[in-house]
Amino acid sequence: MKLHFRKLALPCFVLFSLPALATVSVSSPKTGTSMSSPIHFSATATTGCASGVSSMGIYTAPYVLAYKVSGSTLNTYLTLKAGTYNTVVQEWDKCGGSSKASLTITVTTSTSSSTTSTVPASSHVFLLVEENHSYSSVIGSSSMPYLNSLASKYGLATQYYANTHPSIGNYFMMTAGQTITNNDSLCSTLTQDNVVRHLLTAGKTWKAYAESLPYAGYTGCGGSPYARKHNPLSYFSDVVNSSEKYNLVPFTKFASDLANHTLPQFSFIVPNLLHDAHDGSLATADAWLKTNIAPLIASSTFQNGGLLIILFDESVDSDTAHGGGHVATLVIGPKVRLGHKSTVMYQHQNALKTLMKALGVSSYPGAASGAAAMTDMF
DSSP states (O other), X not given: OOOOOOOOOOOOOOOOOOOOOOEEEEEESOTTOEEEEXXXXXXEEEOSOTXXXXXXXXXXXXXXXXXXXXXXXXXXXXXXXXXXXXXXXXXXXXTSOEEEEEEEEEEEEEOTTSOOXXXXXXXXXXXXXXXXXXXXHHTTOTTOHHHHHHHHHSEEEEEEBOOSSSHHHHHHHHHHSSOOOOOTTOOSOBOSOOHHHHHHHTTOOEEEEETTOSSTTOOOSOOTTSOGGGOGGGGXXXXXXXXXXGGEEETHHHHHHHXXXXXXXXXXXXXXTTTSSSSSOHHXXXXXXXXXXXXXXXXXXXXXXXXXXXXXXXXXTTOOGGGTOBOOEEEESTTSOTTOEEEEEEOHHXXXXXXXXXXXXXXXXXXXXXXXXXXXXX
C-alpha cells in the first residue's frame, strides 16, 4: 500500500510586545481594616503610557475627590468622620488613561486631640482671592508647585464650593455674607451690612491691598488690570463715604507695611487680572504668590499669630455645584493643623466667619452670622 502525505500549512504566529498594564498599589491603609482618623494613605502607580503617570487621587465617595497630587506617588493623611468608606485610589496617565484600586475602610473615631471646637485667636488675618479655576485644575497641578506645597503643608478644604457665577457675587459673600448682585459691571455704592462695619464696631483695623489700584482711596471702576469687581470693600458706603476709603491701597504698600510691622488686623489681598489667574496663567499666579506671599508666611508677624486663607472665587462656568462650583481653598498659619485635608463642606460665608472669629469679632454680616467656622482646620 502506498502512503500519501499532504503538506499542511502551519499557522504563522506574530508576537507583539504588549505594554505593561497600569497598576495602583496601596500600601496604606489596608482594605477591610478599622482605624482612627486621620487616615494615612500611601500608594504608588505604574502605567503602560510611555509618557508616564500624570497624577494620583483619593475618592472617599463617588465623585468626592478628597485629594489629588501630581506624579506617581501619593503620601498624605485625610481626616475623616466615623463611618465606613468605599475608597478609590486612582491614577491618571499622560495618554488619557487611568486605573484604580478600591478598598473599604472603617473609621472608628477622630483623634480627640486633633481638632478644636473653636478658632484660635489671631493677631492678623489675611484673605487672598484667585480667579476662575476648578479644584481639579489647581490641586495637584504642576503649574502651581508653590500653592500645592502650601496645600500639602497646611490645611486644604477639599469640599469647598463657591456660591454663584460670575465673580462679583462671590466677593460679596466673602465680605457681606450675601451675593447682593451678579452684575460684574456694577459701579455704584452699596449700603448693605459688611465686614468693615463689624470690624470698626469691634475696634479692629483693616486694609484692602489691591494690585494696580490707581491710588489710595480710589473707588472708581477703571484702571485695568485692576478690577473693581474683585475689590468688594470699595463698594460699601462705610468705606466710600468716609476717610475709611484711604484703607483701599495699592498692593505696593503691602511689602512696606510688612517690613515696618504696620499691617492691619484684617487684610484683603487682590492680585490684578494678570496675576490672579483670570487673564494670566496658573503658573503666573503661582509665581506671584511665591514672590509676594512667601515673605509674609516667613515673617515674625505671621508666625506669631497670623492666619491666611487663599481661595478661588469660583470654578469654571460649567461647574455649578452648590452655586459656583468646586474650588481650592487653603488655610495657612502657625495654629493650623499641618497636613490636614478637610472633608467638611464649606463656602465663602464659612471663610468670612472663620477670619472674623479669629480676630475676636462677635457679630457677623449676612450668612456669616449663621455659618459654621472652619474649626476642623485647627
